[in-house]
Amino acid sequence: MDQLEIFKALSNKTRLQILQWLKEPELNFPDQEKYGFDNGVCVGQIQHKAGLTQSTVSEYLTIIQRAGLVTSTRVGQWTYYKRNEEAFAALSKLVESEL
Amino acid sequence: MDQLEIFKALSNKTRLQILQWLKEPELNFPDQEKYGFDNGVCVGQIQHKAGLTQSTVSEYLTIIQRAGLVTSTRVGQWTYYKRNEEAFAALSKLVESEL
DNA sequence: TTGACATATCGGGAAAAGTCGATATATCTT
DNA sequence: AAGATATATCGACTTTTCCCGATATGTCAA
Numbered sequence: 001m002d003q004l005e006i007f008k009a010l011s012n013k014t015r016l017q018i019l020q021w022l023k024e025p026e027l028n029f030p031d032q033e034k035y036g037f038d039n040g041v042c043v044g045q046i047q048h049k050a051g052l053t054q055s056t057v058s059e060y061l062t063i064i065q066r067a068g069l070v071t072s073t074r075v076g077q078w079t080y081y082k083r084n085e086e087a088f089a090a091l092s093k094l095v096e097s098e099l
Numbered sequence: 100m101d102q103l104e105i106f107k108a109l110s111n112k113t114r115l116q117i118l119q120w121l122k123e124p125e126l127n128f129p130d131q132e133k134y135g136f137d138n139g140v141c142v143g144q145i146q147h148k149a150g151l152t153q154s155t156v157s158e159y160l161t162i163i164q165r166a167g168l169v170t171s172t173r174v175g176q177w178t179y180y181k182r183n184e185e186a187f188a189a190l191s192k193l194v195e196s197e198l
Numbered sequence: 199t200t201g202a203c204a205t206a207t208c209g210g211g212a213a214a215a216g217t218c219g220a221t222a223t224a225t226c227t228t
Numbered sequence: 229a230a231g232a233t234a235t236a237t238c239g240a241c242t243t244t245t246c247c248c249g250a251t252a253t254g255t256c257a258a
Contacts, residue, residue: 003109003115004110004111004112004115007106007109007110007115008110008215010102010106010110010198011103011106011107011109011110011215012103012215012216013103014216016102016103016106016198019198020197020198042234042235043234043235043236044233044234044235052216052217052218053217053218053219054234054235054236055217055218055219055220055235055236055237055238056216056217056218058234058235058236058237059216059217059236059237060216061235062236074224074225074235076224076225076226076234077224077225077226077233077234077235078225078234078235079234079235079236088194088195088198089195091194092191092192092194092195093191095187095190095191095194096187096188096191098119099109099115099118099119099187107245110245111245111246113246141204141205142204142205142206143203143204143205151247151248152247152248152249153204153205153206154205154206154207154208154247154248154249154250155246155247155248157204157205157206157207158206158207158246158247160205161206161207173205173254173255175204175254175255175256176203176204176205176254176255176256177204177205177255178204178205178206199258200257200258201256201257201258202255202256202257202258203254203255203256203257204253204254204255204256205252205253205254205255206251206252206253206254207250207251207252207253208249208250208251208252209248209249209250209251210247210248210249211246211247211248212245212246212247212248213244213245213246213247214243214244214245214246215242215243215244215245216241216242216243216244217240217241217242217243218239218240218241218242219238219239219240220237220238220239220240221236221237221238221239222235222236222237222238223234223235223236223237224233224234224235224236225232225233225234225235226231226232226233226234227230227231227232227233228229228230228231228232
């Protein structure tokens, strides 16, 4: 749990949005309904919604993953990203008691 | 409560340290014991402990103050900075439920 | 009111982050 | 094996952040 890395990951409008979108995948990524959301949402969907290039979004996802805020799962040619709720709970506690 | 502004303020090692030092002023700024800590700690003390220039530390304090994480009180020629615990509590809740 | 001290603001150079297009890699299909 | 598709990585350019020294502002004391 590297505080600084986490806060840097959160210091970007688009990355904050992505994390919020991933809170309600059904709502924010309806196109993926047919494949389910068990593993999260794949990069392409997120990219489309973010309106930035593929490379940028891929990099952003790597950043929030390295910070531990999401997990990624490769399934075939897709990589799915999903929120790591434990990390948010831990961060909340950290802010409350250690920060 | 501007999330992005808060996270940007927290994305710097020195600023994180300052906030942590301010959690226990008696412990971290013993030189100021004689003046009490009711209003917080003055810039010079913080600068000395941070080991950066006066201008840099002053700027950092402004940044965390604009983010709402500390409050400042001018007393004579000194400006005292103090943690705003309500802000941390609110941030903790935000991370837990909205982020 | 002058000088000393504390803090804030300004201007700038260096380092990091944002963002892109191009290319590499991995997987699937045929 | 070859082409198509999804994602990751690379190189470059632009914008932002870091951090400094110099200077301005505000306050106290003589």
